[in-house]
Amino acid sequence: MTNSSTLSEIGLSQELLVSARNSLLGQDPPERGVILAENISLESFQNFCETEPKLPVKIRLVNGTIVAYEVTLTPHGSAVCNVSGLAYDWSKQLLGAFAEDLIVGPNSYFIADLTFRPRRLPPPPPDQACNSSGYAYPNMVVEVGYIESIQSLHELAPFYLSQYTTITIYLAIKLYPSHTHQPGEPGVSPMFAMLYQRTSQTPYIPTRIISFGDAPLHNSTVDFFINMGVPSANFTGFGRHGAPPCNAPNLPVYQLPIPADEIFHRTPSILPDIVFNLDLWEVLDRIINP
Known part of the structure; x- marks a missing residue:
C-alpha cells in the first residue's frame, strides 16, 4: 500500500494510479501511456521513487511529466x-x-x-x-x-x-x-x-x-x-x-x-x-x- 501523503506531494492519489492501471489494461491503452502529473521536479520524483517502490503501475518522469506506462x-x-x-x-x-x-x-x-x-x-x-x-x-x-x-x-x-x-x-x-x-x-x-x-x-x-x-x-x-x-x-x-x-x-x-x-x-x-x-x-x- 502506498503512502497517501507521499503520493499527494507529487500530485498523485491511489485512485489515480488504479485508474491508470485499468486504462493500461483496457482493450485500447494509450500509445504513450497515461499522464498522471505535470511540472514535477526531478528531486521530488526521485524522493518519491526511493520511498514508494510498490505501485500498481510502472511510472517514469519524462521532461517533468509523470507517465504510467506498464503493468x-x-x-x-x-x-x-x-x-x-x-x-x-x-x-x-x-x-x-x-x-x-x-x-x-x-x-x-x-x-x-x-x-x-x-x-x-x-x-x-x-x-x-x-x-x-x-x-x-x-x-x-x-x-x-x-x-x-x-x-x-x-x-x-x-x-x-x-x-x-x-x-x-x-x-x-x-x-x-x-x-x-x-x-x-x-x-x-x-x-x-x-x-x-x-x-x-x-x-x-x-x-x-x-x-x-x-x-x-x-x-x-x-x-x-x-x-x-x-x-x-x-x-x-x-x-x-x-x-x-x-x-x-x-x-x-x-x-x-x-x-x-x-x-x-x-x-x-x-x-x-x-x-x-x-x-x-x-x-x-x-x-x-x-
Missing part, C-alpha cells in the same frame, strides 16, 4: 528474468540490476526493467552518478514492453543514449498481449527485439530488429520500422525474408548479436571481437510454454 504482468517479468539469466550464463563478469532508477536528463527519471554493468566499472564523479547510490551508469539497459507500446519504447532511445548518460546499448523487447488465448496456444504471440547502439551513426534508430514471436508482425508495425528508416537487411526474423519460424534453440536468424566491447565498455574484462548472442527463442519459449 508488470507475468509475461513481462518472465522476459526480463530470462534475458538476465542468459546474460549471466554468458559472462559471470556482469552485474545485473532489476528496476534500477536512472537519471536520464535534467528533469527525466526512468526505472529501467534491467541493467548490466561489467564488474570493476570505474566510479564516476559524484555529479555524474546514475542515481543517489553513486554508481556509474550501466553500459546496457533492457526494457520490456507488454502493455507499453512500440512508440513509447522507441522514444526512450534519445534519453538512454543521450550525452547525459554513458549507456552504450539499449535493448527493447516488445510482447503483444492477447485477451483471448491461453499460454501454449500457437500462432498468437508476435514479439520483436530492437537493438540501439551509441556507436551507430544513427543511435536513435535500431541497428537490428528481429521478429521472433510465433505469429508475424502486423503490417502497421512493419510500416513503423520502414518509415523510421531501418534498412531492410537489418529487419529480420519471422515473417521477413522467408525466415523459418522461431521454434528451436540456436537458430542463427534468432541470435541477436550484442558486441561485448560495448557491454564491457571502459573495462579490460573481455576481448572486443566477442559477442553476446541473445537467443530469442529462449525468451519466446518461456512465455508461450511457461
